[in-house]
Structure formats: C-alpha cells, structure tokens
Amino acid sequence: MTTSGHTVDCSQLGRIASVGRSAEGHACRVVHRPGHAFTLIELLVVIAVIAILAAILFPVFSKARESARRTGCLSNLHQLDLGFLQYTQDYDEMLPGATDGPGGTGRMGGWIYYSAFGANKTPHSYDVSRGSVISYIKNTQIYICPTDGQGRDSGDSYAYNSCLVQRTPGGFNPGRSLAAFDNPTSWMLLVEEASWFSDEMQINTNVDSTDDGYFAVDFPNTFSTRHFEGSNLAFLDGHSKGLRTDQILSNRYQNGGASVPGCN
Secondary structure (H helix, E strand, O other), X not given: OEEXXXXXXXXXXXXXXXXXXXXXXXXXOOOOOOOOOOOHHHHHHHHHHHHHHHHHHHHHHHHHHHHHXXXXXXXXXHHHHHHHHHHHHHOOOEOOEEEOOHHHOOOOXXXXXXXXXXXXXXXXXXXXXXXXXXXHHOOHHHHOOXXXXXXXXXXXXXXXEHXXXXXXXXXXXXXXXXXXXXXXXXXXXXXXXXXXXXXOOOOOOOOOOOOOOEEOXXXXXXXXXXXXXXXXXXXXXOOEEEEEHHHHHHHOHHHOOOOOOOOO
C-alpha cells in the first residue's frame, strides 16, 4: 500500500492471517502468494527415479539377507559337526548310525528319526529329539537351515553322508570307525540335500530338501543349490564350508577325494 508518499511492503512485515498494522502504524493486508506446485512431468520424474533406485537396491538387500541366512546355516552345520565328534569320543571313535529310505521309517538308532519317508513332504515328520546325537546338540533349531522352507515344516535340512556308515539293505546302517578315514578334511559329513517334493516333474534344487536325512552317494542323491547355486557342507574334521555343486563333485568330497566313484 502507499500512504504519505511511502510504500509499505506488507510482505516484509511477516505473514499474518488478517488485517494488521505496519511498523509505521498503517493498516495493510498481507496477500498470500500461492506456493509452487509440482507439475505432472516433475511427479513422473520423481516416480521414475524411485523405481530405478528400488530396482537397484532390492536385489542388494535380498542378497544381503541370503548371505546372513547362509552364515546361519554354516553355523548350524558346525554345531552339528561338533556334536557328531563328541558322540565319537563317547562311543570308542565310532560314528553314529543312520536310517534311510522306506525301511528306515519309524526306526530308532539313527542320527535322526523320521516318521514318514519323503519326510520333506510331511510336516513334522522329523523328530530330532529321538536321534542319537541330540544330547550333544540340545537345540532342535540347529537342524534347520534358515533358507529351507521345507525343512522348517519337516524339522530337518541336513543329510548324513552314506559313505560314513556300513550300508545295509534293511533301513538301518551302523556308523563306521573314524580310523577308517585317513584324511578327514576331505570327507563330507553332512550336506544339504534336495529330494523330490510332491508331484514335481524334476527336483528343484533351490527349494527342495532332504527326504530322510541320508545322502546316498551311490544312488546318487542330489545336492541343494539354495545358497547362491551352492550348498553348505560339514566335514569330518570339524570344519564347515559353502561350495558350488561342481566344486563338491570335482573334489569328490562324498568319498574323501578318491579317484573311483562311490564309497570306498
């Protein structure tokens, strides 16, 4: 406004909601200027940038989450490994036995117990509390890989190497002596197995789990690839490691690195 030859810029006096007084006592009305609104183009640009960032970051977060699960799985295998070795100390250096296949259903004496063959298809089919190594493990969750959905339902994710037992046709296989294995660092003890689930046309190695807690080398059973196209292994000397299937097979960890296929 203009008065007595002076122009009063009410906008410099602060925003007020109604008629007020200027510093010189003159009445003025502050005119509110509308704020800047986003145009449609600007909104679309923002949405596109968010979509691009999401496409970049989501796989990173997913990979980080799976890395953490793989580490948890390795920790589980290491603790199971130590439980097996403690068992051998109490049983004159003899490894635990294992049940397998239909004949092992409902049989006691194995490192793990299952009530239905094709255990990965049957919720709560594994009862690890009835296995021979549970007193050295204590925690039933140790038997389940965090990535393994079927294992969470059935109660177990891991399978025992058939080359470490005295194989029989009856469903129960007594454990062998540690003295039979010259190089325990090369012998696979436990592994993540992938077995048939439901009416699949073929095994899904990224999803399927073990059907009886027994990895039959001569069958042959199939390695899981749920961890970045690989599987976690526990070895007879007490160490655990994640490896791709081709690395497991090329180093022949199933039979201690022997040049001849199958168990020794």
